[in-house]
Amino acid sequence: MNKITSLADLKKIKDQVQSRIKLRENSDSAETLVQIKVGMATCGIASGAKETMNFLIEETEHQAIDAVITQTGCMGFCYAEPTVEVTIPGKEPVIFGHVDKTKAREIIDRYIIKGELVDGIIPVAFRTIDE
Amino acid sequence: MSEYNMHILICGGTGCKASEGEEIRNRFLDLISEYGLEDEVQVVMTGCFGFCEKGPIVKMMPDKTFYVKVTPADADEIIREHIVKGRQVERLLFRDPVTGRPVSDTQHMHFYKKQIRIALRNCGFIDPENIDEYIARDGYQALGKCLTEMTPAQVIEEIKKSGLRGRGGGGFPTGLKWEITAHSPGEVKYVVCNADEGDPGAFMDRSILEGDPHSVIEAMAINGYCTGAANGLVYIRAEYPLAITRLKIAIGQAREYGLLGENILGTGFNFDIELRYGAGAFVCGEETALIHSMEGCRGEPTFKPPFPSQSGYMGKPTNVNNVETYANIPVIINKGSAWFASIGTEKSKGTKVFALAGKINNVGLIEVPMGTTLREVIYDIGGGIRGGKKFKAVQTGGPSGGMLTADFLDTPIDYDNLIAAGSMMGSGGMIVMDEDDCMVAIAKFYLEFTVEESCGKCAPCRIGNKRLHEILTRITEGKGGPEDMDRLSMLGNVIKDASLCGLGQTSPNPVLSSLKYFRNEYIAHVKDGQCPAGQCKALLKYMIIDDKCTGCTLCFRNCPVGAITGEKREVHFIDQSLCIKCGICYEKCKFGAIQLC
Numbered sequence: 048m049n050k051i052t053s054l055a056d057l058k059k060i061k062d063q064v065q066s067r068i069k070l071r072e073n074s075d076s077a078e079t080l081v082q083i084k085v086g087m088a089t090c091g092i093a094s095g096a097k098e099t100m101n102f103l104i105e106e107t108e109h110q111a112i113d114a115v116i117t118q119t120g121c122m123g124f125c126y127a128e129p130t131v132e133v134t135i136p137g138k139e140p141v142i143f144g145h146v147d148k149t150k151a152r153e154i155i156d157r158y159i160i161k162g163e164l165v166d167g168i169i170p171v172a173f174r175t176i177d178e
Numbered sequence: 179m180s181e182y183n184m185h186i187l188i189c190g191g192t193g194c195k196a197s198e199g200e201e202i203r204n205r206f207l208d209l210i211s212e213y214g215l216e217d218e219v220q221v222v223m224t225g226c227f228g229f230c231e232k233g234p235i236v237k238m239m240p241d242k243t244f245y246v247k248v249t250p251a252d253a254d255e256i257i258r259e260h261i262v263k264g265r266q267v268e269r270l271l272f273r274d275p276v277t278g279r280p281v282s283d284t285q286h287m288h289f290y291k292k293q294i295r296i297a298l299r300n301c302g303f304i305d306p307e308n309i310d311e312y313i314a315r316d317g318y319q320a321l322g323k324c325l326t327e328m329t330p331a332q333v334i335e336e337i338k339k340s341g342l343r344g345r346g347g348g349g350f351p352t353g354l355k356w357e358i359t360a361h362s363p364g365e366v367k368y369v370v371c372n373a374d375e376g377d378p379g380a381f382m383d384r385s386i387l388e389g390d391p392h393s394v395i396e397a398m399a400i401n402g403y404c405t406g407a408a409n410g411l412v413y414i415r416a417e418y419p420l421a422i423t424r425l426k427i428a429i430g431q432a433r434e435y436g437l438l439g440e441n442i443l444g445t446g447f448n449f450d451i452e453l454r455y456g457a458g459a460f461v462c463g464e465e466t467a468l469i470h471s472m473e474g475c476r477g478e479p480t481f482k483p484p485f486p487s488q489s490g491y492m493g494k495p496t497n498v499n500n501v502e503t504y505a506n507i508p509v510i511i512n513k514g515s516a517w518f519a520s521i522g523t524e525k526s527k528g529t530k531v532f533a534l535a536g537k538i539n540n541v542g543l544i545e546v547p548m549g550t551t552l553r554e555v556i557y558d559i560g561g562g563i564r565g566g567k568k569f570k571a572v573q574t575g576g577p578s579g580g581m582l583t584a585d586f587l588d589t590p591i592d593y594d595n596l597i598a599a600g601s602m603m604g605s606g607g608m609i610v611m612d613e614d615d616c617m618v619a620i621a622k623f624y625l626e627f628t629v630e631e632s633c634g635k636c637a638p639c640r641i642g643n644k645r646l647h648e649i650l651t652r653i654t655e656g657k658g659g660p661e662d663m664d665r666l667s668m669l670g671n672v673i674k675d676a677s678l679c680g681l682g683q684t685s686p687n688p689v690l691s692s693l694k695y696f697r698n699e700y701i702a703h704v705k706d707g708q709c710p711a712g713q714c715k716a717l718l719k720y721m722i723i724d725d726k727c728t729g730c731t732l733c734f735r736n737c738p739v740g741a742i743t744g745e746k747r748e749v750h751f752i753d754q755s756l757c758i759k760c761g762i763c764y765e766k767c768k769f770g771a772i773q774l775c
Contacts, residue, residue: 050436053444054322057313060435064314086302088388089420090381120389122302123543127225132302144225164185169225170237172559173293173545176509 081107081114081159082140086130088121094128095147102148103131106155114159124169133158142169182220184261185239191226191539191561198250199223199234205253219261226540226561232272243282245270292554294521296529297345297382297505298545301389306424309431312392318437320511321396321403325445330404334360337404337507340515341527346372346463346500347575347604348680349526349593355497358487359405362495367407369398369449370491370498372468373414373421376460377576378627380607382531383501385543387414387421390505391428395451397507399438402449405497410451413468415458425453460577460631463605464679465490465498467633478635479679500605502531522548526592530603536572536610537564549590552582556610567612571695575604577624577631578684580691581617600691602684616713617696618703621688622650628685639682642673646689655716658704667693715759718774724749726771733763733772 051057085091085100100116107114122130127144133154134140143154144167157163188203206221227235232246236256243266245256252270259265271280295301304311312318324333338353359367371394375383387394398410414422429451432438440448454472461467462477469491471477490496506528510518519527526548532555535541539561546555552572556562563569571581574591580601582589589595593603611620625647634640649666652658670686670693677683693700702708709717722733729747741757744750752763764772 050434051443052436052441054326057318057322057437057443060310061313061316061319064310084302084305088301088385089418090385092420117305118307119304120301120306121385121543123298123385123545124225124540125542126540130302163182163220164187164222164239166190166223167225168187168222170187170189170227172227172229172291173295174291176294176296176299176513 080136081112082134083107083114083116084119084132085116086120086122086124086128086132087118090121090125091128091130096129098148099129099131099146099151102151103155106152107159110155110160112155112159127167127169130169135159135162142171143167144169182218184219186219186221186256187224187237187239188221189225189227189233189235189237190223191230191233201250202234202236202248202253205250206257209253209257213257213262215257215261230557230561244272246272292550292559293544293546294529295545296509296518296521297386297393297502297531298389298543299509300393301385301543304390306389306391307427309392309428309435312390316512317392317508318396320508321399321437322443323511324400324403325443325447330360330406333400333404333511336515337510338515340510340518341522341525342503342506342510342518343526343593344500345502345506345530345605347578347602349603352499352503355487355499356401356404358485359407359495359497362488364495366409366492366494367405368491368494368496369401369405369407369410370465370468370472370486370496371398371410371412371414371504372463372465372498372500373412373418374456374463374468375415375418375501375605376458376463376631377578377605377607379535379609380533380576380605382533382543382606384418384421386501386505386531387418388424391421391425392432393508394425394501394504395428395432395438397504398451399442399449400507400511401497401499401504403447405495407495407497408448408450410449411454411472411491412451413454413456413462413472415456417458422453422455429453459633460627461633461679461681464681467679468498469496476633478633479681481678502606523590523592525594530591530606532606532608534560534608534610536608537567537612537615538562538610539564546591548592551588551590553587555591555608556587560610563610563612565612567614569610570613570615571611571617573601573609573611573620573624573688574607575602575684575687576607576609577627578602578680578687579604580687581611581620581695583695585695600694601687614711614713616654616709616711617692617699618650618709619654619711619713621692622647622654624688625650625685628681632681632685636676636678636682638673638676639678639685642669642677643682643685645669646673646686650689653700653703654709654714656703656707656714660701660704662704663693663697663700666690712774715761718759719754720752720757720759720761720764721773721775722750722752723771723773726769728769728771730768732766732768736762736766738762 087096124130129146131146132140132142157165234248236245236248259267334356342352343349438450456462459477462471464479467477467479486496522528529545531545629643629647632639649662670690673686702710727749734742741753
C-alpha cells in the first residue's frame with residue numbers, strides 16, 4: 048500500500064475504489080456476478096456464519112457461479128442470524144435470515160440461479176444517512 | 179431466470195404470523211392456482227417488516243405496494259384487482275397519519291422507517307477488514323476536511339452545535355468535553371476510547387468495533403487534532419477477541435495508508451493509536467477507574483474533580499469518549515452539525531443505538547432517533563412481546579438503570595426523560611420483560627451483578643449493596659417482612675448519595691424503581707408469601723391434582739426426600755413440610771398431575 052499524503056490523494060483513492068466497484072458492476076460478467084455479504088460479527092459467527100460462508104464459497108465455486116463473497120459486520124437482525132445479503136446485478140439487495148447450509152443451498156439454487164425469491168427475506172426498514 | 183412477474187411478500191414475523199400470516203399465504207396460494215397464475219406470481223414469507231401494529235402486512239413486488247391489516251378474505255380482492263387488473267386496492271393501503279391520504283408504496287413511507295442508521299451506517303455494509311471499503315463510503319474524508327479546512331476550534335464548535343452528548347450513558351455534551359481537554363494546559367495529552375462495554379445484555383459497542391472499526395479510529399484522530407493529543411488509546415475488554423482483531427487490522431491498514439502515524443495527509447499532524455486490554459471489570463467503564471486500569475493500577479475510581487479532561491492518564495489531560503460517541507463524529511463533520519441537530523429532541527440530538535433483548539420477538543441491534551417512544555421500539559421495531567404475552571417493564575441502562583412500566587410506553591426516549599422516569603439511558607441495553615418476570619427477582623439479579631462488580635473502595639457501595647442483596651434474597655425466599663421494604667428504600671437512597679463513583683451511585687436504581695412501580699409485587703412477597711409471576715421457587719408449592727393423578731407411583735419413587743406418599747392406583751400426596759421444591763416430581767409426572775401454585 049502506498050501512503051496517502053494529502054487530501055487529494057485520499058479523494059483519488061476513494062474515486063479509484065468506487066470506480067473499481069462500478070467496473071465490477073459493469074464488467075462483461077456483470078449479468079452474472081453476484082455479490083454476497085455474510086454478517087460476521089460475534090453474534091453471527093456464534094450462530095454459524097462461518098460455516099455458512101464456507102459453504103457459500105464452496106458451493107458457488109462448485110456450481111461455477113460468478114460471485115464475490117465478503118464478510119461484513121452485524122446487520123442488526125440478531126434474532127435471525129446468520130444473515131446474508133445477496134445482490135443480483137440489476138436488482139436491489141435482498142437480506143435473508145436464518146441462513147444455515149440448507150437455506151444457503153436454497154438461496155443458491157432458487158434465488159441466485161432461478162431468480163425466484165425464497166422464504167425468510169428480512170425487510171430492511173431503516174433510513175441511511177443519505178436519505 | 180424465472181418467469182415470475184410478480185411477488186407477493188407476506189410478513190412471517192412472529193407478530194404477523196400470530197395474526198393469520200399463514201392463512202393469508204394459503205389463501206393466496208389457492209387463489210393463484212384458481213386463476214392459473216402459478217407461473218407468474220410467487221408467494222414468499224418474509225421476516226418482520228417492523229410495522230406490527232398495522233399487521234399482517236403484504237407487500238407487492240416489483241411495484242412495492244404496501245398493504246396493511248390484510249385478512250385472508252382480502253386475498254381475493256388483491257389478486258383480482260392488483261394482479262389481474264393492475265389496480266391498487268385502496269382500502270388496504272396505509273393512510274398517512276398526518277394528511278389522511280393513502281400511501282401507495284414503501285418508498286413514500288419515511289415515517290414507517292423508524293430507524294436511522296448513523297453510528298451503524300457501515301455495520302453490515304462494508305467488509306470491516308478492508309479499509310478501501312470504508313474510504314469508498316466517505317471514510318477519512320472528515321479527518322481530511324478537519325485537517326485541511328478547519329481549525330481545531332472550528333471543529334469543536336461544529337461538534338458543540340451538533341448537540342451530540344456522550345453515548346456511554348451519562349450524556350455529557352461531547353463538544354464541551356473536547357473543549358475542556360483542548361483548553362487544559364499540557365504538552366502531552368491523550369485521546370481515549372472507552373470500549374469497556376459491561377452492561378449485561380449490551381453489545382452496541384462491540385458491534386460497531388466489529389463492523390466499522392475505522393469510524394472510531396477516524397474520530398479519535400479528529401479528537402487528537404482538536405485537543406492537541408498525539409496519542410490515542412482504546413481501552414477494550416479482552417472478552418471481545420473479534421473486535422480486538424478487527425481493530426488491530428484496521429489500525430495496521432490506517433498506518434500503511436499513512437492515515438495514522440506522522441505527518442497525516444501531509445499536514446504535519448501526528449497521531450497514533452494503541453490498544454489497552456481490560457480484564458472485564460464493570461467498574462472500569464467508569465472513566466477514572468478506566469484510566470487507573472490503563473496505568474497498571476487497580477481499577478478503582480477516584481473522586482472527580484479533577485476530571486480526566488484536566489488530569490487523566492498519567493496525570494495528563496485526557497479526553498475519554500465511548501465507542502458510539504466517536505462513531506457519530508465523522509458523519510457530523512461530513513454532513514454538518516445542522517443536519518445532525520435536525521434529528522432527535524430539543525435536548526438530545528441524533529440517534530441512539532439500542533441492543534434490544536429479553537422477551538421480545540426481534541432481538542437485535544437498532545438505531546432510532548432520540549425521542550422515539552418505547553412503544554415504537556418494542557412493538558414496531560421489536561415485533562412485540564414473545565409468545566403474545568403481556569408487556570410488563572423494560573429495563574434500560576442495565577444494572578445502573580431502572581425499570582420503566584407500561585405507563586412510560588409513550589414517553590419519548592431521551593436522556594432527560596429517562597432520568598425523570600427514574601432510569602437512565604445507560605450505554606443502550608434494553609431488556610424487555612413480560613408478565614412472567616418477577617420484579618423482585620430481577621432487582622436481585624442486578625444487585626448480584628453489582629455486588630460482584632463493586633471494587634470495594636468505598637463503604638456504601640461495598641457494604642450497602644451486599645445488604646441490599648441480602649434483603650432481596652430474604653424476600654424472594656419468603657422470609658422477608660413488611661419492614662424490609664422501608665429498609666430497601668432507605669439503604670438504597672443512602673448508597674445513591676454516599677457512593678464514590680457512578681457504579682455505587684446508580685446500583686440501587688433497579689431496586690428503587692421496582693419498589694416504586696411494582697410495590698404490589700413486593701407486598702405480595704412479604705405479606706402474602708406469594709410470587710405473582712410464579713418465579714420465586716421458595717414461595718411456590720408443588721401440589722398434586724387429585725383428578726389427574728393415576729397413582730402410578732412414579733413421583734413417589736423419584737422424590738429424593740420422601741415427601742410424597744400414596745398407594746398404587748390411589749391419589750398421591752405431597753407433604754409440604756418435607757418438600758424441598760426440587761421439581762423432580764413435576765418433571766417426571768406423565769399425566770400433568772403436578773402443578774405449581
